[in-house]
Amino acid sequence: MTTKEEYARGKKVKVGVTDLTKCYDELLVLDDINFEIYDGEMLCIVGPTGCGKTTFLNTLARFIPATRGDILVDGTPSDPRRHNIAFVFQEVSSIPWLSVEDNIRFGLRIKRLPADEIERRVETMLELVGLKPFRRNFPQELSSSMEQRVVIARNFALNPDLLLMDEPYGQLDIKLRYYLEDELIRIWNELKSTVLFVTHNIEEAVYLGQRILVLSNKPAKIKEEIIVDLPRPRKFDDPEFVKIREHVTESIRWW
Ligand SMILES: Nc1ncnc2c1ncn2[C@@H]1O[C@H](COP(=O)(O)OP(=O)(O)O)[C@@H](O)[C@H]1O
Ligand SMILES: [Mg+2]
The missing domain is CATH 3.40.50.300 (P-loop containing nucleotide triphosphate hydrolases)
Incomplete structure (x- = not known):
């Protein structure tokens, strides 16, 4: 122990x-x-x-x-x-009118990170959660576990x-x-x-x-x-x- x-x-x-x-x-x-x-x-x-x-x-x-x-x-x-401080809520909270990749970009843009840094983080997170093939899909087109992965990616991307x-x-x-x-x-x-x-x-x-x-x-x-x-x-x-x-x-x- x-x-x-x-x-x-x-x-x-x-x-x-x-x-x-x-x-x-x-x-x-x-x-x-x-x-x-x-x-x-x-x-x-x-x-x-x-x-x-x-x-x-x-x-x-x-x-x-x-x-x-x-x-x-x-x-x-x-x-x-x-x-x-990033927060993943009890209820799934992706942004319905944004594609998978724009969901990940959203917080990074609010933070006004440089464009190349935003793109680098988006690519890293899409890769890490295995959502590259779905980057242009919208949350309602995904299963609930995939949507939860979008939320996770969005939050980890904020570092x-x-x-x-x-x-x-x-x-x-x-x-x-x-x-x-x-x-x-x-x-x-x-x-x-x-x-x-x-x-x-x-x-x-x-x-x-x-x-x-x-x-x-x-x-x-x-x-x-x-x-x-x-x-x-x-x-x-x-x-x-x-x-x-x-x-x-x-x-x-x-x-
Ligand atoms: N905004 C609020 N106003 C008054 N009481 C609240 C409020 N939010 C939560 N509570 C009460 O605080 C207690 C703890 O709630 P909560 O933090 O949601 O617990 P948990 O997340 O562990 O289930 C509960 O008794 C709940 O009814
Ligand atoms: Mg609770």
């Missing part, structure tokens, strides 16, 4: 969250959350439905204000104008400081989910992005994460931090995998 100290050795902190608290009027949803995300890390957050996961990501992205607490990116307070993913595969059937999880790992390996992946699915968290933060029921607190030191590709029926999955299940016990 890798200890927290061993895990942190040589890693650079990308995002630091201290005392993060969120209330909607009287309703306390996030209760004093403290943690760090390391540069280039694949960090999973797992917690029961309704515990505050989406609220948590929305406050990290500054879509909604925190009631209390600090979020630092590279040591400075997180600021949408300065930092590049974000932090990519937040809110149960992106929750609505898909299991085969597609496995396929997209493998693709996510492949792209993340290639681009070394810092990813915070939120799910209520324990198996998915153990399959993807280098580290897992387990949230409690509402109000959400971090109950436990688990380092998943399994080699990749991971196997769902590997006894070590099963052991960690059972440990996380035990830690959550939301039923």
Whole structure:
């Protein structure tokens, strides 16, 4: 078992969250959350439905204000104008009137990147998600898993400081989910992005994460931090995998 100290050795902190608290009027949803995300890390957050996961990501992205607490990116307070935080929502969110390649270009144009840099990134991402043959198609002409790949490509293309993913595969059937999880790992390996992946699915968290933060029921607190030191590709029926999955299940016990 890798200890927290061993895990942190040589890693650079990308995002630091201290005392993060969120209330909607009287309703306390996030209760004093403290943690760090390391540069280039694949960090999973797992917690029961309704515990505050989406609220948590929305406050990290500054879509909604925190009631209390600090979020630092590279040591400075997180600021949408300065930092590049990308978000993959629970609902598939490609832009219906833009072709596959224009979906990927969209955010890059908003960022006013040089044209040749935009084209370079578009080509890289089309290649990485295998959508080159469909570059001129529109989202409604694609299957839901292909559309989800457009969304992933669009977000990774931004080369974000932090990519937040809110149960992106929750609505898909299991085969597609496995396929997209493998693709996510492949792209993340290639681009070394810092990813915070939120799910209520324990198996998915153990399959993807280098580290897992387990949230409690509402109000959400971090109950436990688990380092998943399994080699990749991971196997769902590997006894070590099963052991960690059972440990996380035990830690959550939301039923
Ligand atoms: N805008 C809002 N106003 C009031 N309450 C909200 C709002 N958004 C979410 N909540 C409540 O906060 C809790 C956590 O919701 P959410 O963050 O969506 O959880 P999760 O994503 O883990 O399912 C729920 O009880 C929900 O009803
Ligand atoms: Mg949610």
